[in-house]
Amino acid sequence: MWAEYGMDGADALRIVLSAAGLYLLVLVLIRTLGQRTMANLSSFDFAAVVAIGAVVGRAILGYSPTLAAGALALVTLLVLQALTGQLRKFPMGRATVNNKAYLLMAGRDMLQRNLRRTHVSENEIIEKLRLSGVRSRDEVACVILEGTGQISVLRAGVAIERDLLENVRGSELIPDHLLAEPRA
Numbered sequence: 724m725w726a727e728y729g730m731d732g733a734d735a736l737r738i739v740l741s742a743a744g745l746y747l748l749v750l751v752l753i754r755t756l757g758q759r760t761m762a763n764l765s766s767f768d769f770a771a772v773v774a775i776g777a778v779v780g781r782a783i784l785g786y787s788p789t790l791a792a793g794a795l796a797l798v799t800l801l802v803l804q805a806l807t808g809q810l811r812k813f814p815m816g817r818a819t820v821n822n823k824a825y826l827l828m829a830g831r832d833m834l835q836r837n838l839r840r841t842h843v844s845e846n847e848i849i850e851k852l853r854l855s856g857v858r859s860r861d862e863v864a865c866v867i868l869e870g871t872g873q874i875s876v877l878r879a880g881v882a883i884e885r886d887l888l889e890n891v892r893g894s895e896l897i898p899d900h901l902l903a904e905p906r907a
Contacts, residue, residue, distance in 0.1 A: 730792050734785070738792055741783045742799040749779065750807075754822065756842065821870050826893035828866035830879070830901060837893050841868050851876060864901045867891055 730738070783796045810816030825837045833845055848866055855876040857863060864879040865888075877883055882903035888894035 745779050746803045824891040825868045829896040831860040
């Protein structure tokens with residue numbers, strides 16, 4: 724029956740296994756290279772993502788793709804994405820799948836160790852400060868690389884509630900005068 728639709732059972736199994744393996748490989752690479760890999764893509768980054776997609780697609784579908792093979796690959800990837808979403812409901816799954824937030828700047832100081840760890844450059848931070856309307860580093864309470872790869876700028880002037888910094892690696896480096904007193 725599968726042969727009538729452009730593939731046999733062995734091809735179907737190969738497609739499902741290839742899609743699952745490459746999906747996991749892409750997730751591991753993104754986790755390894757840092758969450759900035761997929762956020763705010765430049766034109767060069769976009770070209771790389773398109774090329775990666777083409778390579779992954781060709782690897783999954785093989786030399787002569789058919790409509791059935793493409794549909795099976797697409798369904799497999801969507802099922803894997805749905806399963807990944809379900810994993811996020813559990814603490815262990817969330818820790819495995821989601822990236823952690825990192826403090827990149829505390830007050831005026833850029834945190835070089837976290838910048839290196841997250842593959843974010845000082846120039847990217849400065850650009851984000853300008854985009855946020857910051858005119859002086861004295862206006863900055865902290866800069867955080869969120870788990871999504873986006874960069875948040877929190878301004879000085881209003882004390883930061885400590886619970887907003889939960890699960891932000893390095894948040895203990897924020898000067899106390901920028902933090903709100905704990906509520907009783």
